[in-house]
Amino acid sequence: MRIVYLGSSAASAEIAQLLLEDKLNVVLFITQPDREKGRGRKLLSTPVKHLAIEKNIPFLTPVDPNSDDVTKEISRYKPELFFLCAYAKILEKNLLELPEKGAVNLHFSLLPELRGAAPIQRAIMKGLKRTGVTTFFMNEFLDRGDIILQKELEIKEFETSGELEKRLIPLGKDIAKETIKIIMDGDFKTIKQDESKKSYAKKIKKEERIIDWNFPSFKIVRKINGLSPKPGSLTFFRGKRVILLKALKGTIKDGEPGTIVPRKKLEVITGDSKTIIIESLKPEGKKAMSSMDFINGFRVKGKDSFQIVM
Numbered sequence: 384m385r386i387v388y389l390g391s392s393a394a395s396a397e398i399a400q401l402l403l404e405d406k407l408n409v410v411l412f413i414t415q416p417d418r419e420k421g422r423g424r425k426l427l428s429t430p431v432k433h434l435a436i437e438k439n440i441p442f443l444t445p446v447d448p449n450s451d452d453v454t455k456e457i458s459r460y461k462p463e464l465f466f467l468c469a470y471a472k473i474l475e476k477n478l479l480e481l482p483e484k485g486a487v488n489l490h491f492s493l494l495p496e497l498r499g500a501a502p503i504q505r506a507i508m509k510g511l512k513r514t515g516v517t518t519f520f521m522n523e524f525l526d527r528g529d530i531i532l533q534k535e536l537e538i539k540e541f542e543t544s545g546e547l548e549k550r551l552i553p554l555g556k557d558i559a560k561e562t563i564k565i566i567m568d569g570d571f572k573t574i575k576q577d578e579s580k581k582s583y584a585k586k587i588k589k590e591e592r593i594i595d596w597n598f599p600s601f602k603i604v605r606k607i608n609g610l611s612p613k614p615g616s617l618t619f620f621r622g623k624r625v626i627l628l629k630a631l632k633g634t635i636k637d638g639e640p641g642t643i644v645p646r647k648k649l650e651v652i653t654g655d656s657k658t659i660i661i662e663s664l665k666p667e668g669k670k671a672m673s674s675m676d677f678i679n680g681f682r683v684k685g686k687d688s689f690q691i692v693m
């Protein structure tokens with residue numbers, strides 16, 4: 384079966400690598416164009432493009448995958464199945480109808496929960512106890528097609544989105560292999576999504592990254608862990624940005640929200656007169672470090688505080 388694989392992220396590249404190792408016939412990769420990143424504004428390719436180059440498989444990096452020219456180019460490869468994972472582009476009906484066996488999406492949630500761009504981050508930010516992976520046949524609506532397979536996973540307490548993604552990838556590999564096999568065999572049944580249970584995982588906005596220390600402790604912990612390691616939650620210390628990378632529940636402590644309590648680990652007072660424990664963080668211009676290294680390196684004192692803005 385001739386497969387066109389669409390994806391962009393590192394997790395997507397791992398799924399694609401497995402398909403190649405299983406000798407599945409991936410005839411074309413489609414991924415996002417190179418992007419300028421970092422202070423030097425260097426052009427960086429997606430992990431999926433790197434994989435395509437490494438394996439000497441044709442690839443496309445269209446700005447608009449739904450354009451007539453791109454659709455014609457894809458049709459030259461005579462695709463029988465599209466397999467998509469974390470591509471970050473919407474496919475329109477004319478493109479989805481190109482492969483005779485359909486277009487399958489692997490999504491990191493238990494649909495219809497958390498449709499959209501940031502399902503792993505939003506699962507933690509919402510305080511969900513479980514999530515998983517879903518494969519489904521795509522249609523022109525966002526993550527609304529009929530479900531093929533699902534696998535569930537419990538979310539650990541104080542788990543970051545990066546840690547959760549690492550545990551979801553093996554599940555994604557299993558479900559990808561199984562989904563393609565049953566489609567090849569023609570031995571499967573689909574399930575319609577229950578619209579009454581739908582929820583959305585919108586793309587993370589820049590302003591959402593800022594930590595408001597007036598919020599309750601549990602919400603701040605969820606935000607820090609949900610946005611770690613990327614894009615990272617932000618606070619400010621002595622006029623410079625600090626990215627917070629891992630947080631735990633602390634103790635009860637009266638005081639002004641944002642005030643730092645430098646104990647064995649960095650504690651910060653929140654809006655509900657409790658503290659959260661910061662396990663690791665990344666000050667502006669520095670590498671990620673433990674809270675103790677931050678306390679010692681910046682000579683943090685009891686009257687110091689994190690600010691919402693500079």
